[in-house]
Amino acid sequence: MKLLQPIQINSMTVPNRVAVPAMVTRLSGEDGFVNANVIDRYVRYAQGHVGLIVVEAMAIHGSKSGPLLRISDDSFIPGHAELVKRVHDAGPSKIVPQIIHFMKVARSGWRQTIDQLSLHDIDQIVEQFGAAAARARAAGYDGVELHSAHAYTLSSFLSRHNKRRDAYDGRTLEGRLFMFGRVMTKVRQLVGPDFPVGVRFLAEEAIKDGYALPDAQRIALRMAQMGVDYISLSIGGKFEDAIHKPGQPLYPYTGYSGDRCMPGDGYPALPHVHLAAGIKEYINGKGYAVPVMSVGKISDPADAERLLQDGKADMIGMARQLLSDPDWVKKVEGNRADAIVRCIYCNVCKQLDENFKLVACFLWPKGAIQAPQEDLAADRPRWPAAQAALKATLKEGTVQLAWAKAEGSDIIGYDIYRAEDGGSAGIVEAVKAPKFTDRLVLGGLHYTYYVVAFDKSGRHSPPSNAVRVDMPMPDFTRPARESSHA
């Protein structure tokens, strides 16, 4: 599999094509120091053989914020050095920190924008990026990633919403790119030519009057021209369409652009791969081979492999899927893809982040702050009397499923598999209690359901009995009456 082949990124040999993009964990304190929980989170990915681990965004400056890692002065270096050592001790994974500058947001809904920055402020941010990158190198990280995505400072310069009218002029592509050029120049100067410098930026802003693929292709080209060593993409996640909750600072993933950033279960698989493909095709066409990472609801190993084989991506980024199962790569290596705990894109992790709570996965055992270790010695969950007695009832355009509880040690939930009209079965939901209502069924089709129980270590039961449901077409000739369903 191409997925499992190493990829060379400047001086860094990444052991496979799988990366975990930066994800907020809310595991650090307000002090910004690396702590044991933070280390455990990233070691877990290394134990699972994730090729490239990008550590959650850490601030290059001292501005106030909630719990957030920092790399804004040398006192933070030892903590990072310890994190790097622990990850390297766990295996061949490479680890880079994502470094971020952000601006002020107030509980009133007010936020600082880049047109309010003086040229002195900007010079200072350039210096801060350089210094933070140098600290990343000093801490032993394998490279560094510049956060130039979502609602934050560097991304705001790239945006079509950039309102500056000087050298950083938002009306010209070069004006929008000038800040990135200065930062990259400074960073390269301080870390040297051999230290991998990656960048994450938006393939689409996904906001009104924002930029789309054509600008993103040219932004990526500039990054390639300047010797960026890998390009990681994201979509949306902007302040412009964020929904302000009274008394809370703006959270840039609450609007539609937030939906596109972390597409939920209503989106198809791979909704954004055409954007990475379009960017890769464009820069490759100009003679640059900088690896491009594709992201967005990629979770099936066959899909990931196909993207690489078809030349639509050089690397595969999975945030939510690797949160739910950091052993994804290890299971693929061991031909145990069926043992992967598949992300259901319920976005509970997103909601936890939004509410400033420790970011965990809905599929983990209740209260767990890290992904469980698979317990291969444990009994696999099983169904009582060799089957689950799964039953389906039709009610008002829905299918209501119920089944007997599985047996085994510490059963924590059930994956609901559904095949529509004789198609292939896929997980449509995961639940904790033995019942589920499917509201997205269509009359005239038949559905086959089965459920699979999982325990606290992510071990799965055999499939339950399968039930087939033939959904009737509604009667459209009959008007609905008050207080009753069709």
Add this chain to the structure above:
Amino acid sequence: MKLLQPIQINSMTVPNRVAVPAMVTRLSGEDGFVNANVIDRYVRYAQGHVGLIVVEAMAIHGSKSGPLLRISDDSFIPGHAELVKRVHDAGPSKIVPQIIHFMKVARSGWRQTIDQLSLHDIDQIVEQFGAAAARARAAGYDGVELHSAHAYTLSSFLSRHNKRRDAYDGRTLEGRLFMFGRVMTKVRQLVGPDFPVGVRFLAEEAIKDGYALPDAQRIALRMAQMGVDYISLSIGGKFEDAIHKPGQPLYPYTGYSGDRCMPGDGYPALPHVHLAAGIKEYINGKGYAVPVMSVGKISDPADAERLLQDGKADMIGMARQLLSDPDWVKKVEGNRADAIVRCIYCNVCKQLDENFKLVACFLWPKGAIQAPQEDLAADRPRWPAAQAALKATLKEGTVQLAWAKAEGSDIIGYDIYRAEDGGSAGIVEAVKAPKFTDRLVLGGLHYTYYVVAFDKSGRHSPPSNAVRVDMPMPDFTRPARESSHA
């Protein structure tokens, strides 16, 4: 070319695969009657050999609104009959009206939503759709199209934002589909099995918590199951993210979903064709051959043909491109694709609609209310002294172009062609005065420009001289100083 082959839609033989989707014209009065300007608009498409002409949305009910066509009682039939006759007299084009129900919007920003409708109100809307469709047949239209897209009533039932909790329950797919089912059943009952009934709906809502492709596939399948004769797609255009201008009723194309509905010049060509392709693949896979129309920045005949050849669409819808040049099909038929007046997606037409002004094209002669007829006898525009003396100047990350005015009768503008880095040249902008500043150029690339003048009948000059510009890379080591550009 497959593009020029007829397609059978129920009893209607559409002479080619090109359709003009419904577009507001603001040509009618508040009385809602067809008038001479309205007739001229649609006859113009027939003269240009557009296969299927969809007449702008016309109200099935009497609710107050601005200027808008009506088909809400029999008094409107003679006007429509006259429109149909005039279009049929002009050639083999087929013509169908788009019929719409919309709800109340107030200048305060308040709007009526479907959860405020009583079951009696709903029954009445069902009856109104049926009666309007019957009137369409009586007027001699070749079919009828149900408006189930954008911010309007039928679309609001299909939406994931549907807040009803009865037979039209927004939490279930069947609940969301029940209204469409009732309307389609009633319409079919009244127009008979042989009268073509098409529908337009959203392939993606493009709003927070809106639906995406998986729901759209199943909505399309239901439409196929119910005997819809063609499916026309659109994207976005919702009230949920519309921006309220004080004192104005909400206009559903002002938010990001409006950008996606009519993607402007910042978007790549064909940004939405994967959605039509995904829907077509899904319903074809279930055994339904209902034609699916692809839309969104399709303007190049080769692109349109490729979509049909690759099985990604059955028909091609072009609104803005056919507004700018209704003779698109005729020119393709005559192997004169280079004479097409190419839409530049400047969205001046959209702004006119938004401001309740007569919808015209920026590329038409000033003051024209219809697309000009190509005057083949007129001298073609030409350059003085055999060339245009096009000159380019670099300034602050932009390319500034200026050239001598073209000669000829009634020159009205210039298309700016640009080739980036030796690639193929395409129109990046059209301007009325002989100058242009290109702000979307990237240092390190070279650009070749030429301009083509056009006159009031859309006739083009030969290309001007070409100029090549080598954009330098900016100096990122130098901080910017106050009051100066980089």
